[in-house]
Amino acid sequence: MKISVVGSGYVGLVTGTCFAETGVTVTCVDIDTEKIENLKRGIIPIFEPGLEAMVHKNVEKGRLFFTTNLPESINEAEAVFIAVGTPPDEDGSADLKYVLGVAAEVGKNMEHYMVIVTKSTVPIGTAEKVRLAIKTELDKRGVKIPFDVASNPEFLKEGAAIDDFLKPDRIVIGTDSDEAVKLMNRLYKPFLLNGHPIIFMDIPSAELTKYAANAMLATRISFMNDIANLCEIVGADVNMVRKGIGSDSRIGNKFIYPGAGYGGSCFPKDVKALIKTSIEKGHPLELMQAVENVNDSQKEVIFKKIYTHFNGNLKGKRFGMWGLSFKPNTDDMREAPALVVIAKLIEAGATVKAYDPAAMHETQRRIGNVIEYATDQYDAALDIDALILMTEWQEFRVINFKVLAKVMKSKIIFDGRNIYEPEEMKENGFAYYSIGRKPIN
Ligand SMILES: NC(=O)c1ccc[n+]([C@@H]2O[C@H](COP(=O)([O-])OP(=O)(O)OC[C@H]3O[C@@H](n4cnc5c(N)ncnc54)[C@H](O)[C@@H]3O)[C@@H](O)[C@H]2O)c1
Numbered sequence: 191m192k193i194s195v196v197g198s199g200y201v202g203l204v205t206g207t208c209f210a211e212t213g214v215t216v217t218c219v220d221i222d223t224e225k226i227e228n229l230k231r232g233i234i235p236i237f238e239p240g241l242e243a244m245v246h247k248n249v250e251k252g253r254l255f256f257t258t259n260l261p262e263s264i265n266e267a268e269a270v271f272i273a274v275g276t277p278p279d280e281d282g283s284a285d286l287k288y289v290l291g292v293a294a295e296v297g298k299n300m301e302h303y304m305v306i307v308t309k310s311t312v313p314i315g316t317a318e319k320v321r322l323a324i325k326t327e328l329d330k331r332g333v334k335i336p337f338d339v340a341s342n343p344e345f346l347k348e349g350a351a352i353d354d355f356l357k358p359d360r361i362v363i364g365t366d367s368d369e370a371v372k373l374m375n376r377l378y379k380p381f382l383l384n385g386h387p388i389i390f391m392d393i394p395s396a397e398l399t400k401y402a403a404n405a406m407l408a409t410r411i412s413f414m415n416d417i418a419n420l421c422e423i424v425g426a427d428v429n430m431v432r433k434g435i436g437s438d439s440r441i442g443n444k445f446i447y448p449g450a451g452y453g454g455s456c457f458p459k460d461v462k463a464l465i466k467t468s469i470e471k472g473h474p475l476e477l478m479q480a481v482e483n484v485n486d487s488q489k490e491v492i493f494k495k496i497y498t499h500f501n502g503n504l505k506g507k508r509f510g511m512w513g514l515s516f517k518p519n520t521d522d523m524r525e526a527p528a529l530v531v532i533a534k535l536i537e538a539g540a541t542v543k544a545y546d547p548a549a550m551h552e553t554q555r556r557i558g559n560v561i562e563y564a565t566d567q568y569d570a571a572l573d574i575d576a577l578i579l580m581t582e583w584q585e586f587r588v589i590n591f592k593v594l595a596k597v598m599k600s601k602i603i604f605d606g607r608n609i610y611e612p613e614e615m616k617e618n619g620f621a622y623y624s625i626g627r628k629p630i631n
Pocket residue numbers: 196197198199200201202219220221222225273274275276288291292309310311312344345346347348455456
């Protein structure tokens with residue numbers, strides 16, 4: 191079986207590689223020539239645990255190919271997965287120009303029946319727009335080639351993408367075609383050996399499922415952040431509250447960790463797009479607007495704590511930052527809360543030296559040398575007025591307090607992810623600020 195995956199970013203590259211792993215012949219397509227040239231040379235454009243080895247293996251086995259040539263990639267392909275970006279438009283809605291551009295290209299070049307699958311996160315009605323874009327091109331060509339569309343939203347998590355794809359909790363497919371159902375069953379069967387379901391549904395339901403899933407997760411995070419801020423005011427400990435509610439099986443303990451706000455390529459943009467859709471359809475989702483507002487202010491919470499501690503006098507202060515990526519195990523800096531804190535500190539006249547195990551290159555690409563980049567976490571702490579933890583990478587969890595105390599000018603830590611114990615900080619003589627817990631100062 192041959193398929194084409196268009197867009198070779200986080201989702202496309204993982205999707206293509208994992209399908210190749212099951213024996214499917216996959217061609218990954220991208221318009222970014224440099225990305226494709228690098229992939230052909232075995233250089234992976236993103237940091238994703240396990241991906242590099244799997245790409246190399248499948249290339250060697252002759253099942254995984256890379257190209258910028260979409261027409262060639264759909265030759266003999268039974269399905270085309272569209273996995274290009276859907277960034278927010280100025281008004282917050284998902285920008286569909288890349289998705290529909292690919293659909294038009296497919297329509298211009300297809301010569302046989304195929305299923306065109308949207309894997310990108312797209313608003314309700316997009317699969318129909320894809321269908322129309324393809325049909326318009328076929329009509330222009332004066333040919334009648336049958337095809338079907340399907341919506342197959344992706345739920346993988348960056349940092350655990352390979353595992354999520356190979357062992358998904360569920361596969362969601364929206365389609366109105368029996369042919370497409372058969373094809374998707376064949377493609378996905380190898381991933382469902384763990385007994386988890388493939389759920390077929392109508393197209394709008396599949397499209398909305400993705401937004402509803404991300405909106406629910408974002409809601410849990412904003413809810414917990416709001417509770418954390420209240421904890422600080424009333425003298426409660428959010429960790430205790432979290433444990434107290436998380437052990438209720440109706441609530442569960444996932445996605446209720448307070449922090450410095452959610453970021454990444456999905457939650458912020460998908461919450462925005464869902465709000466936009468709801469307004470357009472005359473049913474504004476007020477809850478989601480509140481979720482977004484809470485998150486926007488949460489991204490500034492750590493800065494506010496720093497500002498208060500230093501009585502607003504940040505000019506000339508040196509800060510060390512541990513972690514830049516929006517979450518651990520990725521180099522993705524899209525909407526990372528660290529960027530907000532950095533911007534505020536620089537604006538206030540402070541300097542920042544940061545260390546991140548994977549995202550320094552990407553940060554430098556985005557913001558250049560407005561901050562310094564450290565060689566390791568202790569280098570980032572050298573001579574600083576305070577340390578700020580923004581991403582809970584495993585390697586930051588166990589600190590050598592003796593080394594840290596020796597290199598830091600002042601023993602102050604702002605922990606945006608609550609990974610340290612206040613008691614331990616106290617014993618080691620550090621001032622310690624975290625989220626939703628009493629400060630040690
Ligand atoms: N990143 C995630 O964790 C994640 C998870 C689930 C769903 N999604 C969704 O999947 C989609 C892709 O996200 P991503 O993170 O992989 O994006 P990405 O930016 O990493 O990759 C998108 C790729 O598409 C390429 N591209 C753009 N236009 C193209 C065209 N016309 N032809 C070929 N390639 C083209 C870009 O060059 C880029 O390499 C988005 O809709 C996103 O919301 C992302």
